Amino acid sequence: MIYLGCDVGSLTAKAALYDSEKNQLIDTMLIPVLATARASSDKVITALLEKNSLTASRITGTCSTGYGRFECSLPSSEKSEISCHGLGAFWSNPKVRTIIDIGGQDSKAMAVDEIGMVVNFVMNDKCAAGTGRVLEVLAAAIDCSLPEMANAALKGKGKVSISNRCSVFMEQDVLLLQRAGHSKKEISFAINEAVADRVKGLAKVVGIKREVAISGGVSKNPAIVRGLERKLGCSFVKLNHDPQLMGAIGAALFAARTAEGK
Amino acid sequence: MDIRDKIITTASTLENEYVKTFRSKGGKVFAGVCTFTPAEVIHAAGALPLRIRGTGSKATDKAEVYYSPTHCSFARHTLNQGLSGHFSFCDGIIFVSSCDHARRLYDNWGYTDSPPSVRYMMTVPHVGNEQAVIKYAEDLRRLAAFVGEQTGKTVTADSLHSSIKAYNEQRRLIGKLYEMRKRPHPAVKGTTMLYLWQTLTAIPVEEGNAILKELIETVDQNPDPMPEGAVRLFLASTHLEDPERMAAVESGRALIVNDTSCFGNGHFSAEVSEEGDPFLALAQRTLLRPSCPNIVDGFRKRLDNVEALAKEWNCDGIVFDHLQFCTIGDAEAYIYRQEFTKKNIPYISLQHELYGGGAGQVKTRMEAFTEQIANIKRNNA
């Protein structure tokens, strides 16, 4: 049986197809969001189905998640992105018990049990300084793409730091550091440290239980990942699928669990 | 009109129909800042006690001249309302020294000479023991003398006793309503309760009691709708007054069945003794029951109380929702997290602005929280 998971976030929309008999992922798709959540979910689902020459009728169940979850174009159940990220990461690597997810607008830490169900979580409430969006804004401030910034940061030695913790003023700090003649790699390092610092707190509150994995778009940024590993004193295990797709994969798994009563 | 609609209408504005009627008969209205301002004392002086809230406030830009954006939004919104003259229908206003944000309301209100021009600062203790009770009774006596002077009606032991009786009846009635929330299908949900609190704290107690009686009858037959697979939750909170916020917390399958909000159960619980010195009785009731986090040595009482109530009302989890930048709320939330994590009781802490914003965020969190509870329950089973 084929199940579909759809995750419409604030920056990207993702979808995943899952075959429950083989317990395998069939295919996934990721697109930047369109004007409305409805349009995004429409597009990502249609594209994924077309690519795999499937029609909507072949899908046994759909589950949607993310901020746009109530706008899914197929009749579907809804699950919070926290549960989906948790289950997705767990399925991708069943050793995982703690997941740190840095998304566009929010970052979160979750604890899952032996079957991948979330038993505790914390999200950033009050300050946006530990999110992917801030990384983007700051990368733009030094005229870098995100991967460029991450690579540069890996070469940084920590000669400068960004003391301000508000995203607006962080940007100003970055501009000033740049003008003071500091190298791109040092500034990038400082940016990544500052963001990692904000995320570290969440992980500490939820409690670190091994193994730990990191998901979400920012997990592709090696500088943040290493910074966090160092700050938390543990190394992250690898997820066997694209860490940005955990939400969609988790949603597809939930669709299967709901339909098959597991 | 359904009594629920009446409650919603009354709660939607501070200067409601009851206030207007009361004033048109020459009655005086005294607004008070938090649960430490005893309604009984104002009532005994012949005035209408009205609990201050930010209802109707859309911005805080006027207040931010005096407050920083890192002050709690209750202080900013209410000062903004004060500066805009929205409290000019009141004849007096009573401030308390409960927390930093609240006590500076008195200073900034007075400094800007915002209406009403009759303003009083009542000091309150920050511990809950017998000695503090004696001191608080004195604080109350002074308040009574002040309000009595303003209304021309001296507060006597007798008048205060009869006020206490009226408010005790209100407490018993609302207690009944809380009892009805123990049912498998609770009679009222949190959002309805929030409207009710706001109505009761802004109209004469006698009429409030009448409304309560009618509401109890109505919801007994016709309870609030309940979401399918509802997850019963306990709401621990400091100040929460935005109905939309409460609705967001109660979105999805979440259902609030009891609380210690300082507008709700934290305000209405525990009767005042009708014997002996009424000031002492009021002080005892306010300070010795599980109270607001301002009473620093009372956290153990509060924790035990929350746990006991949550158990008695058959709650599956505890939500702590406090105002952003509320110092005492933050510390309290931390203690709750430590305690309930230790005891394996599902717990979530949220923060909000007095009005608006973050509905999407809180929905996601509440949804995840109810899912988390379901997972834990299944694991336990």
Place this chain on the structure above:
Amino acid sequence: MDQHQHPSVLLETSVKANESLLKILKYPRSAHFLMKHVVGPMLIDHTPKWANTSRTAVLKLGAGYVDYRALEAIRWCLVAAQKGYVAGLDAFKTGKPIAWTDWMIPCDIVRAFGYDVYCPTTAFAASAAQGPDGGARYSAITEEAGVSDVLCSVDKAGLGSYLAGDLPHPSLVVNGTHPCDSARMQCMVLEYHTPDVPTFTMDTPYGRSDYELDRWVKSAWELIDFIEKNTGRNLDWAKLEESARYVHRYTVAINEAAELHRANPAPPLMGMLNLLWRTRLTEAGREELAISAEKIRDATHWYVEQNARKKAPKDKLRVLFGDQGVVWTDFQAWMYKHYGARVVADYIGRAYYPPVDFSSKESIIKTLVIEKLYLSMIRQSHGTMELNIGETESLMEEYAVDCVLFNNNAGCKHNLALKKILSDTCSRAGIPALFMDLDIVDNRYLSEREIQARIANFFTTYGLA
């Protein structure tokens, strides 16, 4: 709980730092020479790597701008402070009983029960021994534990030092309900974490009316009663009276020294009074502190006489610090070097303490505990705005200041809510005021460079320099 997993970084570094300072100050003349001609000029504007941890201390000690007489006085203050740190460290290592007190608690009374006293809150200052980011480190520990980032960083540092496992376990806790949410909440969280320790809370009054003061004094007697009942110890009245005499000597000397700063040119010792204040929070009633205060007074006198004899030029720019001082750095020497600006009064250093009345046991207790309400930072956080307006107005006038600098500490909610009112107060007096929006303990908020830029901008904008 006398077995600790880790050493107490906070106390070890504080003891070590104090040790070195005491060694240097043993020879105040050469210390002064060294600071004035060698170290000061290197450190006032820059932070060379080698001086990262010691620079703040040098700046706090005047960076060569204060006379050796004052350094000698400060040595005595450090001896007192060191006794406190050593007692704390001793209790940490051996499990010797120690009492935790909050800072408006009459620690002299608690000490008269034979207790050593440690005040968790003082981590905000002690952490500076670990360098300018010591406070930030402890604040961060608290934030990461999920307590809050809206607490005042003074209390975040205090909580952080507990959460880091750096504090000796108390056998008695005396809390206060200082009218500052953050301080109260620190006490509450610590009390939660030390459930089996007898804890007494003194409810600090909001106002100064008779019945409130009466309650405050009564609570001191309740405290005495509580300690006797819960610990089986008795109050040593002779010891208390001896302490009270030292407190009194301190009071008389400090009041005079503060008054003398009205002189123009003013003695440069306001910063030293600030250091004494910090030490007296926990070490009030120690003889060394009384000696230190008297020596500071003598040094102040010496300055005033010296200036008069030499017909020294008037101060170029007289500055009032309108609120708490920055802990992790100091820019008084920098201001003096570049702008000739002299801090002539500050909210912390300048104080007027009521004298102790020795006529009876009752009067000693009464005056000792009421005196605590006049402590800087306790004094200004009470009551309504009139208190703060009055203090600012009288300081501006009495000390003839040219401008006021407010740090506007990020977590200080009650002060932040007076910003407009105090700004207007200064305007009415025709005195320019700068609100710096910094954090006095946590250097992640506003860096020293930014602070200096703000001050420089302020001075030039208003044509003060």
Place this chain on the structure above:
Amino acid sequence: MRSIGIDIGSRYVKAVAVSNGGDKGFGCVPIRGDMKASVKKAICEAAAAVPSSLFEKTKYRMTGTGHAGKTLYPFSSPSQCLARSAFEFAPNGGIIIDAGAMVIEGIILSHKGKIIDTGKNERCSAGGGRFIEIMAKALGVEFSQIDSLFEKSSNPYAITSGCIVFAESEIVTQVNAGKKLEDIVAGMITLIAGKAATVCDILTEKEERPVFLSGGLSKFKTLQKEFERLSGVKCGKLSVDPIFTSAYGAALIARDGK
């Protein structure tokens, strides 16, 4: 004699050249990489309109917050330059509110041009121009459309988040929920205008003084209108483009100097 004022902001270098005769020249260059080069370019642009003979020395004055300690010329504080500029427009004293990229700052001047009081907005409420920039980008709205969109709105949406990143997410949610674009744009303008009005209220002794709105944001006519509505004052018109107010002040200081 020619004097040039240079204002280094967070994104742009602005330069104004003035002659003793009253000629003015303007230059505005985005800062890319090397700041020195951008400064030079802006100076060239400004100087082109105010020619000077080879034998005359040009006087320079620099200001702004974006210089990172590298002051190439004598430096005056941003407040001083704003004040000097305002004094030119309001010789009898006045108030100037400068809505910059990060911070909104206000200054009152006495009739002698002396600064009486200054004020600015604070953390968690910061972000003037940058706020609008990020919001407009998220909404896919051009700067040129903002005024007309505002006019179309009948029911402005009140943005509740002070933090830029959260506000961005809030408005994206609102757009997705079907809120009209113009209502959100209007809400955003009202929010910033409210912040400017707050800064204006922070200042003491402002009775009877003309008020000027400067900085890039004041280019939005509707923002100025909202500001007037919220603060209850009437704004005067600046005689230079509002983005050059500081640089112009710096040039005047240079000219006045010895």
